[in-house]
Amino acid sequence: MVETIEWTSQGVVMIDQTRLPLHEEYVTCRTYEEVARAIKDMIIRGAPAIGVAAAMGVALGVEQADARDLDARFAAICETLAKTRPTAVNLFWAIDRMKRLYASLRGLPVEEIRARLKAEAQLVREEDIAINRAIGRNGAPLVPDGKTVLTHCNAGALATAGYGTALGVIRAAREMGKQVDVFADETRPFLQGARLTVWELQQDGIPTTLITDNMAGHFMKSGRMGCVVVGADRIAANGDVANKVGTYTVAVLAKENGVPFFVAAPVSTLDLTLANGDLIPIEQRAASEVTQVFGQMVAPPGTAVENPAFDVTPARYVTGIITEKGVAQAPYEESLKKLIG
Numbered sequence: 504m505v506e507t508i509e510w511t512s513q514g515v516v517m518i519d520q521t522r523l524p525l526h527e528e529y530v531t532c533r534t535y536e537e538v539a540r541a542i543k544d545m546i547i548r549g550a551p552a553i554g555v556a557a558a559m560g561v562a563l564g565v566e567q568a569d570a571r572d573l574d575a576r577f578a579a580i581c582e583t584l585a586k587t588r589p590t591a592v593n594l595f596w597a598i599d600r601m602k603r604l605y606a607s608l609r610g611l612p613v614e615e616i617r618a619r620l621k622a623e624a625q626l627v628r629e630e631d632i633a634i635n636r637a638i639g640r641n642g643a644p645l646v647p648d649g650k651t652v653l654t655h656c657n658a659g660a661l662a663t664a665g666y667g668t669a670l671g672v673i674r675a676a677r678e679m680g681k682q683v684d685v686f687a688d689e690t691r692p693f694l695q696g697a698r699l700t701v702w703e704l705q706q707d708g709i710p711t712t713l714i715t716d717n718m719a720g721h722f723m724k725s726g727r728m729g730c731v732v733v734g735a736d737r738i739a740a741n742g743d744v745a746n747k748v749g750t751y752t753v754a755v756l757a758k759e760n761g762v763p764f765f766v767a768a769p770v771s772t773l774d775l776t777l778a779n780g781d782l783i784p785i786e787q788r789a790a791s792e793v794t795q796v797f798g799q800m801v802a803p804p805g806t807a808v809e810n811p812a813f814d815v816t817p818a819r820y821v822t823g824i825i826t827e828k829g830v831a832q833a834p835y836e837e838s839l840k841k842l843i844g
C-alpha cells in the first residue's frame with residue numbers, strides 16, 4: 504500500500520496526486536502555508552486525507568510559530584487551512600479537533616504544546632487507517648461474491664491515510680476470499696478514477712477495468728454489477744451524500760437497474776448540523792480543468808464552463824452508509840444519529 508502522507512523530520516511528505524500515474528513523486532511541505540497550498544492544488548485530495556493533512560498543517564505551523572504570539576498565530580494557521588477546500592467536512596473536523604486540543608493545553612510550556620499537537624496529528628493519521636479497516640470489515644459482507652463492483656472517483660488509500668474507504672470495502676471483500684473485480688469510472692475532469700484508482704488497485708493486483716463516465720449506464724444494465732461502492736465528502740443528517748461530481752448519476756443508474764448503491768465513509772464525514780444535502784457547500788473549480796486535458800485544449804477558446812467538483816446524491820438512492828461503527832440504513836435521520844451515539 505502506498506504512503507499517502509507522513510510526518511518526517513523534513514516536514515509533511517505527501518505523494519503528489521497531480522503527477523500520478525506517470526510519475527511517482529513526493530512533495531515535502533516545510534511550512535503550514537505549503538500544506539494549505541498542497542490541499543488547494545490537490546497534491547493531496549480525498550476527504551480523510553485532507554483531514555490528516557490539515558491536522559499536520561496545524562502542528563507544523565505551531566512548531567514554527569513565534570511563541571510570544573501563539574494564540575494569534577494558531578488562529579491564523581487554522582483559518583488559512585480552513586479556506587483551502589469547502590466541501591469535505593473532514594477538513595473542518597480535523598481543524599476543530601486540533602483547536603479543542605490547543606484550548607486544553609493553555610498554560611503549558613510552548614514546547615509541550617508543540618509536541619502534543621504533533622502527536623495528535625500523527626494520531627489522526629494512525630486512527631484513519633484503523634477506521635478504514637473497520638469500514639472494510641463492516642462493508643465486505645455486503646459485497647456480492649463473483650460480481651463486479653463499480654466505483655467512482657478515488658476513495659482508496661490515496662484518499663485516506665491508507666487502505667481506503669470504498670476501496671477498503673473492496674480490499675476487505677477480497678481478503679475474505681470473495682471473487683470481485685472492479686470497474687472504475689474515469690471521473691472527469693480530474694480523472695481520479697483513471698489516474699489514481701486504477702493505479703492504486705493495480706499495485707495490489709486487484710483486477711480493474713477502466714470505463715469512461717458515460718459508459719456506466721451501459722454496464723449497469725448488463726447485470727454484471729454486484730453493487731456500487733463510493734466514498735463521501737460530507738453526509739447530511741437526512742443521509743444525502745456529497746461526493747465527487749458524477750456520483751449522483753451513478754446512484755440513479757444503480758437504482759434504475761436494481762444495483763445496491765453503498766457509501767463508505769468514516770463518521771467524521773457525517774455533518775449532522777446540516778438537515779439535508781442542499782445545505783452542503785459545493786466547491787467550484789477552475790474552468791481550465793474542463794477545457795483542458797493534461798494542458799491540451801479540448802474545447803474552443805472562450806467556451807463557457809461550469810465545474811462543480813461535487814454533487815449531492817439524495818438519500819433515497821443510498822442502500823446503506825458503511826462506517827467504522829456499523830452500517831446505517833434508511834431512515835437515516837434516526838440511524839445516523841444512533842450510529843454516533
Ligand code: MRU
Pocket residue numbers: 548549550551591655656657658659662663667668669695733734735736746747748812
Ligand atoms: O476532489 P477530490 O479528489 O478530493 O474528491 C474526492 C472524493 O470525492 C472522494 O470520493 C471522497 O473524498 C471520499 S475519499 C475516501
